[in-house]
Amino acid sequence: xxxxxxxxxxxxxxxxxxxxxxxxxxxxxxxxxxxxxxxxxxxxxxxxxxxxxxxxxxxxxxxxxxxxxxxxxxxxxxxxxxxxxxxxxxxxxxxxxxxxxxxxxxxxxxxxxxxxxxxxxxxxxxxxxxxxxxxxxxxxxxxxxxxxxxxxxxxxxxxxxxxxxxxxxxxxxxxxxxxxxxxxxxxxxxxxxxxxxxxxxxxxxxxxxxxxxxxxxxxxxxxxxxxxxxxxxxxxxxxxxxxxxxxxxxxxxxxxxxxxxxxxxxxxxxxxxxxxxxxxxxxxxxxxxxxxxxxxxxxxxxxxxxxxxxxxxxxxxxxxxxxxxxxxxxxxxxxxxxxxxxxxxxxxxxxxxxxxxxxxxxxxxxxxxxxxxxxxx
Amino acid sequence: xxxxxxxxxxxxxxxxxxxxxxxxxxxxxxxxxxxxxxxxxxxxxxxxxxxxxxxxxxxxxxxxxxxxxxxxxxxxxxxxxxxxxxxxxxxxxxxxxxxxxxxxxxxxxxxxxxxxxxxxxxxxxxxxxxxxxxxxxxxxxxxxxxxxxxxxxxxxxxxxxxxxxxxxxxxxxxxxxxxxxxxxxxxxxxxxxx
Numbered sequence: 001x002x003x004x005x006x007x008x009x010x011x012x013x014x015x016x017x018x019x020x021x022x023x024x025x026x027x028x029x030x031x032x033x034x035x036x037x038x039x040x041x042x043x044x045x046x047x048x049x050x051x052x053x054x055x056x057x058x059x060x061x062x063x064x065x066x067x068x069x070x071x072x073x074x075x076x077x078x079x080x081x082x083x084x085x086x087x088x089x090x091x092x093x094x095x096x097x098x099x100x101x102x103x104x105x106x107x108x109x110x111x112x113x114x115x116x117x118x119x120x121x122x123x124x125x126x127x128x129x130x131x132x133x134x135x136x137x138x139x140x141x142x143x144x145x146x147x148x149x150x151x152x153x154x155x156x157x158x159x160x161x162x163x164x165x166x167x168x169x170x171x172x173x174x175x176x177x178x179x180x181x182x183x184x185x186x187x188x189x190x191x192x193x194x195x196x197x198x199x200x201x202x203x204x205x206x207x208x209x210x211x212x213x214x215x216x217x218x219x220x221x222x223x224x225x226x227x228x229x230x231x232x233x234x235x236x237x238x239x240x241x242x243x244x245x246x247x248x249x250x251x252x253x254x255x256x257x258x259x260x261x262x263x264x265x266x267x268x269x270x271x272x273x274x275x276x277x278x279x280x281x282x283x284x285x286x287x288x289x290x291x292x293x294x295x296x297x298x299x300x301x302x303x304x305x306x307x308x309x310x311x312x313x314x315x316x317x318x319x320x321x322x323x324x325x326x327x328x329x330x331x332x333x334x335x336x337x338x339x340x341x342x343x344x345x346x347x348x349x350x351x352x353x354x355x356x357x358x359x360x361x362x363x364x365x366x367x368x369x370x371x372x373x374x375x376x377x
Numbered sequence: 378x379x380x381x382x383x384x385x386x387x388x389x390x391x392x393x394x395x396x397x398x399x400x401x402x403x404x405x406x407x408x409x410x411x412x413x414x415x416x417x418x419x420x421x422x423x424x425x426x427x428x429x430x431x432x433x434x435x436x437x438x439x440x441x442x443x444x445x446x447x448x449x450x451x452x453x454x455x456x457x458x459x460x461x462x463x464x465x466x467x468x469x470x471x472x473x474x475x476x477x478x479x480x481x482x483x484x485x486x487x488x489x490x491x492x493x494x495x496x497x498x499x500x501x502x503x504x505x506x507x508x509x510x511x512x513x514x515x516x517x518x519x520x521x522x523x524x525x526x527x528x529x530x531x532x533x534x535x536x537x538x539x540x541x542x543x544x545x546x547x548x549x550x551x552x553x554x555x556x557x558x559x560x561x562x563x564x565x566x567x568x569x570x571x
């Protein structure tokens with residue numbers, strides 16, 4: 001049987017797990033796909049390779065397809081989000097000096113941390129983020145918009161260099177995806193103060209993306225890939241599979257790093273400061289449950305609005321989150337579907353049952369730390 | 378000559394920098410500066426104000442450079458990748474050679490073209506040297522693994538070197554795999570059992 005070969009770009013971070021598992025545990029193979037995972041050195045390189053046709057599909061930061069589709073950034077192109085690959089999974093940390101300055105702040109208290117940082121004397125806080133069009137940067141902007149006195153300077157630093165950037169005094173703080181927060185803690189140069197979830201409880205972090213014209217012309221391959229990734233995300237969600245997932249990701253051909261650094265993200269046991277016991281963080285990184293893979297059009301609209309898009313841009317953004325394809329391609333394998341493709345972002349403070357194709361499904365809380373809500377319908 | 382064009386080359390390897398510098402100089406460009414480390418990128422871009430930045434596609438600092446381009450962007454300033462994505466041939470050539478360029482200020486296409494063509498030619502050569510080097514390194518690594526596997530068979534089963542190699546080869550053929558993969562499996566298994 002001949003297999004369809006798909007070139008899939010990714011950046012080696014813990015949340016590339018659904019792609020690695022889809023390949024390694026045969027979910028892609030069962031669908032007749034040979035998934036060729038192509039590691040990329042930077043998000044700009046990955047974006048260019050996708051836009052210029054050297055990659056068929058790619059893992060992307062959730063704001064990337066939105067930014068490209070509405071014409072922002074270096075290389076505009078119509079790019080679709082087929083599904084969400086992961087929700088949450090990022091950490092905010094500060095250098096040991098800043099930690100000393102601001103004194104004790106309870107881990108995960110976004111408001112307390114903000115006021116502690118606001119009272120800090122001196123120059124603007126230099127915060128490292130991995131990419132301009134990243135959820136990290138959007139959350140940082142949203143969070144600090146609540147403290148007009150706090151001066152922030154955003155600096156783009158490749159995640160593998162984040163710990164060094166802190167050690168060299170190049171940045172005072174950072175917002176980064178795992179394992180790079182744990183790496184900085186492991187090197188004893190920084191302390192973690194909160195996770196992305198403490199600012200927005202249900203932030204789409206990475207997405208599976210492809211060029212719009214590729215999706216239109218390769219409907220079968222797109223469907224096969226989506227089913228494979230969906231099954232991989234379900235597998236990853238089962239607690240009993242975490243040790244094997246850690247072991248597979250640690251291998252040299254994937255993340256090529258110590259399992260100790262990969263474990264925190266997948267287990268949710270986050271070491272916030274060197275030589276201290278881990279803090280268990282519920283829903284630290286979500287792959288499957290609570291419709292985590294569903295590309296809510298309202299998420300795209302939220303991203304576009306944070307990027308300063310007008311009404312036309314927001315409509316374009318909604319169109320690039322392909323909830324329609326998700327329904328069409330995953331209904332057949334029993335994936336539960338929410339009744340609507342948009343929701344009021346930020347309205348859920350607790351786990352909430354909503355209407356779905358199989359009766360009802362439970363959605364995760366999605367509230368923002370400042371209580372704001374966003375309705376784009 | 379077009380010597381008024383300021384070019385910044387972002388590249389940590391001094392050897393490569395020299396190669397690029399020479400090529401650009403031969404082509405008539407001499408206002409060239411090199412930068413190896415990210416932490417000076419911000420300041421250098423502001424102070425040197427390059428018209429064009431050349432950077433290896435594989436360099437992770439590209440994301441940082443993009444951000445600086447965003448931040449310094451004034452309304453009319455063109456910030457383009459590989460010059461201009463509408464020039465497909467040049468873009469594809471740049472991409473396959475592994476060079477990406479940022480036009481920091483609005484410039485005429487024909488002037489950038491010659492800088493980029495020079496750089497692409499040089500990057501292609503460097504890329505080829507690199508891949509030959511990688512292949513040679515890999516071959517050496519494989520050799521070592523196969524030698525270790527042969528050693529294990531010679532010790533455990535009293536084989537001669539030729540017999541050990543023949544067994545590896547026969548096993549590889551019957552399993553439709555490469556000799557190196559069989560050798561790898563044997564070495565790993567021996568480590569686990571020792």
